[in-house]
Amino acid sequence: MTPDIRMTLQRLAKVGSLSTRHVFTFRGKPIQRISRSFCTTLKDAGIVDFRFHDLRHCASTNLRRSGVDTATAMKIVGHKSEKMWKRYNAIEERDLVQAALKVQKYLQENTPGTLDPKTESL
Template sequence: MVPFFGGKILSEIRPQDVEAFRGQRRKKNGNPASVQTVNHDHIALKHCLNVAIRRGLLQSNPASKVPMPNPENERDRVLSDEEWSKLYQAAKPHLRPVLLTAYQLGQRFSEIVGLTWDRVDIKRGFITLRSLDTKTKTARQVPMTPDVKMTLQRLAKVRTLTTATTEAVSRHVFTYEGKPLQRVSRSFKTALKDAGISDFRFHDLRHCASTNLRRAGVDTATAMKIVGHKSEKMWKRYNAIEERDLTQAAQKVHKYLQENTRGTLAENIATYSANKRT
């Protein structure tokens, strides 16, 4: 809020300024904020202006005159099985593991690029997200699908080979030219264009993951636990979910994707490797 309102005098802030602020947050290049996030910012702004009113610095609250849309009315764009196959094939090698993790596990972009190897247990098949890693500030255990597990095993092997030849090796799981990934907006946009896919954002991969979990028959509470969607009421139910339930969920979505997607990830990787050698 400070960059937008910092140079304004309180009495000069108008409802249209609040609307412009909301619009700017929603149109931010590369990582636009969700409706829910913008609503939280809006509430914080409204609170600050109410404090100004109580202190006699302002007569009325312009933020109160701007409605906040229901986040439940947000877009819910998901990829068809054919679109996903095209997107994965069109993506550059460093982007593919990122897309796969988002598509099959529903992790947020920040959770993916911030992931370090000390929180990856390949043998057990789980990724640990600490409370400070998640948007909801709630720690969670994410079960790997077989495809994700195989991909991380491959990345770990590459990292081991790199360690033998250089001293500087990133702690981060997802890297580009040896450095932690921070942005993929350009390569993601290129992959979308090459795959012929429109009206799709990186964050929509979370919707894809949720939809695939539901279609695979994973119960709602377990699915929400995996992708990190929760309400206070639902969270009480999450606590009863055991590790074996999460592992079973990962196996279910893997089976669903194998039956409904053209070619397995292993086949796609083999094809890609063969093409690269030729």
């Protein structure tokens, strides 16, 4: 649990917004079937073409993009194999651009006599 989440839960408990030990409830009782609540929420929000499992894809991709190591990220999302981890990670154009920029920066910092494309011409 992150410090921000802990602080938010402590604040909710102080103002009486947490009447049970469960964070997500329906009519004061723990949610038994998250899929039903999820579908209802999507419908109410007007969101289409989104599945509960898409959250796992988002989490995996965001963990990777934020630099969390693979073993820790796999533990968080519950993947037992690297094959499954790779399946859930979306590599998009922006990921490729970021990789190219990292290589460019590395080469500029580690290659003697390299021209700076911003200040020098060929």
